[in-house]
Amino acid sequence: MQTSESDNPGVPLTIVEPPRGWQGLDLGEIWRFRDLLYFLVWRDVKVRYKQTALGAAWAVLQPLLTMAVFTIFFGKLAGVSSGDLPYPIFAFAGLLPWTFFATAVAAAGNSVVGSERLITKVYFPRLAVPFAAVGAAVVDFAVACVLLAALMLSWGIAPGVGLLVAPFIFGVVFLAVIGVGTLLAALNVAYRDFRYVIPFLVQLWMFATPTVYMQPAAAGESGWLQALLALNPMTGLIAAFRASVLGTPIPWAELAGSTVTVVGTCLLGCYYFRKVEDTFADVI
Numbered sequence: 390m391q392t393s394e395s396d397n398p399g400v401p402l403t404i405v406e407p408p409r410g411w412q413g414l415d416l417g418e419i420w421r422f423r424d425l426l427y428f429l430v431w432r433d434v435k436v437r438y439k440q441t442a443l444g445a446a447w448a449v450l451q452p453l454l455t456m457a458v459f460t461i462f463f464g465k466l467a468g469v470s471s472g473d474l475p476y477p478i479f480a481f482a483g484l485l486p487w488t489f490f491a492t493a494v495a496a497a498g499n500s501v502v503g504s505e506r507l508i509t510k511v512y513f514p515r516l517a518v519p520f521a522a523v524g525a526a527v528v529d530f531a532v533a534c535v536l537l538a539a540l541m542l543s544w545g546i547a548p549g550v551g552l553l554v555a556p557f558i559f560g561v562v563f564l565a566v567i568g569v570g571t572l573l574a575a576l577n578v579a580y581r582d583f584r585y586v587i588p589f590l591v592q593l594w595m596f597a598t599p600t601v602y603m604q605p606a607a608a609g610e611s612g613w614l615q616a617l618l619a620l621n622p623m624t625g626l627i628a629a630f631r632a633s634v635l636g637t638p639i640p641w642a643e644l645a646g647s648t649v650t651v652v653g654t655c656l657l658g659c660y661y662f663r664k665v666e667d668t669f670a671d672v673i
Contacts, residue, residue, distance in 0.1 A: 414659055419514045429521030433496070434528055448529035449536045452488045456481040459601040469602050474635060478544050482631040483600035485533055486562050490623065491591045493526035497570025498587045501578050505673050515666040516659065519574045523566050530559075537634065549636035558630045561648050565622060568655035571662040578669050598623045619643070622650040 419426065438447070456477055463469040464476035471479035497519040501508065504518050541548070577583040598621055618624045625643030632639045 414516070414663060415514070419516060419520070422514050422517055425513055426517045426521055426524070429517060430524035430528075433521055433525035437525065448532040451492075452481060452484045452533055453536060455484055455488070459484075463601055472603060472637075474546075474637075475544055478540050478546060478635070479631070480601045481537060481540060482635055483627050485530070485537055486559065486627055486630045487595060487598065487600045487623070488533070489526055489530040490562055490566055491595065492529065493523045493566040494570050494573065495587055495591055496522035496526060497566065498573035498577055499584065500570075501574045501669060502581075502584070502673065508673060509670045515669060516571065516662060519571045519662070520567070523563070523570055526566070527563070541635070546635060548634055551633040551636060551639050553633075554639060555630060555633040558626060558633060558644065561644075561651050562623075562626050562630070564655040565626065565651040568651065568658035570658070572654075572658035575658075575662045575665050578673055579665070594621075594623070597621055598627055600627055604628060619646070622647040622654070626651070 459480050460477045464471070464480070469476070500518045500522040501515070508515065508518070573583055573587055577587070597618070599618065604618060604624065625640060625647035628640050629644040629647075631637070
């Protein structure tokens, strides 16, 4: 913004110019628009289950049916090891945070394109759109956590003191979703190829993450495969979340490495989103 003398003496002329280059996140502005963020989250929740016969039950059925499929093919037919834990509970404890991650990334990645009319008509912090998509997925996660507690109770598995770390681990997973989701949302506006890349990326990422199988190191193996899996930040997060809720030893070193990577990814995604958000209304 620049101020100079106009043609009328004594009357300042204000020239408003759009910011250029990298910008700050301005989280204070998002806080001022928190009511809008709340209604966007509530809108996404209602739209997701509108005119569905089962409603919010889909939040439970998705990881539950996925667990059943993997239990049959991996646990029974392939004989995949789950250590001292029953394979169904082992798989569900890994699928729960992964389902949140996959659902939220897909929703956030397509959120800006899906909010075309809103973005082109009124001003508000654009980061609120992918943030709201992630917030809607948190509701599904909370519902599915109730089923995890019921499954643990039925198998007689009691969580240990590590359960106190579970909220922190989920917070890191949340930051991972924010980073990847905002980055994909910004790229999806400029390059619509990402509409097709996102589902494929999420599916491929799932099999590259030990959600329904043990890490080679945990199974008594090591080598290049373990080193390759360690590059995936979700590897440490899924393993740490499963360990914290099921009472097994938490892999602190992997959790620390994943946390550092996730924080960097979150900052990169949000800052890139802020850099290009001024062009959304023109190209969307």
